Amino acid sequence: MFKTECSNVKTTTELDKLRIKYLGRKGLIPYYIKKFQSLVLIERKYFCKKINVVKNKIYTLINIKKIFLEDLYTQKKKNTPYIDISLPGRRSDIGAIHPITGMLYYIESIFCQLGFQIIYNGFEVEDQYHNFDALNIPVFHPARNMQDTFWFNANDLLRTQTSNMQIHALEKKKLPIKIIMPGKVYRKDYDQTHSPMFHQIEGLIIDKDISFSNLKWIIKNFLSIFFEKKMTFRFRASYFPFTVLSAEVDIMNHSNSWLEVLGCGMVHPNILKQFDIDTTIYSGLAFGMGIERMIMLYYGVNDLRAFLKNDLKFLQQFKQGRYY
Ligand code: DAH
Numbered sequence: 001m002f003k004t005e006c007s008n009v010k011t012t013t014e015l016d017k018l019r020i021k022y023l024g025r026k027g028l029i030p031y032y033i034k035k036f037q038s039l040v041l042i043e044r045k046y047f048c049k050k051i052n053v054v055k056n057k058i059y060t061l062i063n064i065k066k067i068f069l070e071d072l073y074t075q076k077k078k079n080t081p082y083i084d085i086s087l088p089g090r091r092s093d094i095g096a097i098h099p100i101t102g103m104l105y106y107i108e109s110i111f112c113q114l115g116f117q118i119i120y121n122g123f124e125v126e127d128q129y130h131n132f133d134a135l136n137i138p139v140f141h142p143a144r145n146m147q148d149t150f151w152f153n154a155n156d157l158l159r160t161q162t163s164n165m166q167i168h169a170l171e172k173k174k175l176p177i178k179i180i181m182p183g184k185v186y187r188k189d190y191d192q193t194h195s196p197m198f199h200q201i202e203g204l205i206i207d208k209d210i211s212f213s214n215l216k217w218i219i220k221n222f223l224s225i226f227f228e229k230k231m232t233f234r235f236r237a238s239y240f241p242f243t244v245l246s247a248e249v250d251i252m253n254h255s256n257s258w259l260e261v262l263g264c265g266m267v268h269p270n271i272l273k274q275f276d277i278d279t280t281i282y283s284g285l286a287f288g289m290g291i292e293r294m295i296m297l298y299y300g301v302n303d304l305r306a307f308l309k310n311d312l313k314f315l316q317q318f319k320q321g322r323y324y
Helices: 004-007 010-024 026-035 041-077 099-113 164-171 212-226 269-274 290-298 304-308 311-317
Strands: 125-127 156-158 176-184 197-208 233-240 241-252 258-267 282-290
Touching: 004 010, 010 026, 010 041, 026 041, 026 099, 026 212, 026 304, 026 311, 099 176, 099 212, 099 258, 099 290, 125 212, 125 233, 125 282, 156 176, 156 233, 197 258, 197 290, 212 233, 212 241, 212 258, 233 258, 258 269, 269 282, 290 304
Parallel strands: none
Antiparallel strands: 125 156, 176 197, 197 282, 233 241, 241 258, 258 282
16 A cells, blocks of 8 residues: 555655655554554564564655655756856857958058058959950960969959959049059969968059159058058069069068068050050059068968968957057
């Protein structure tokens, strides 16, 4: 009887009631013990022994059941979701501008101070006319080599330089021009300092009385604003098919060696003539620089690939952007 009653018990309070029913002061077991007092000694001894065995069994079974019910309770508690409303809410991280984009913004802001207008949305898929021919880059020029350029077909390609935008700007036939043109460019190159996609900013001025001294003034001011100090720099004679008087600009680093930062020059008259611009009145200057190169110089990072790996630990170091 006790056994079935015990197995029907579902809660610890029910179990406690059962315990009182059998073992409590007014329970069944004490009731019988009391009753046996009126028996003769030999019978009393016999029944008391029996009832003690029953009493101990009931006692043990109740304890086992108690442990079982308590276990069940904690188990249930674990399985049901528990909402602790006192916990602080989950924080979501605020994203940040990628350091390469940040650097683009920074450089753009400097040229805006110098009176340039920014032309976005350059053509990344280009034809060979805008990327090469119109820029006075002859067919035999190594830049047209299959090794450097991603070609779609015999005519279309991924632009290898933002200089293509000079031609698009000239096609609009609106002078004077004073613009910068940032954007992505593509070349078959991949190592510590090159990636197949990278960024350039192209600058172009076409106006009356533009001379090499204008170019020098712009570059000098750009460099000192960019590095926030007076820079030692030099113009080193160079060659670009689309400029005559071509130069590369080098800056002096901490260990007194020259580092190349950009290419520039006076726009080649051949280019202006294509657009019926009178080269006796108008002349132009142009320059182009690689953003990744500038960011590496600025922060002293020597492996460009680090910027492209999406490693948050690395990228978060640039979070305190100083560009906006
Ligand atoms: N387009 C050149 C390059 O990708 C960079 C350059 C050099 C641009 C001289 C210019 C320039 O506008 O005048 O290497």
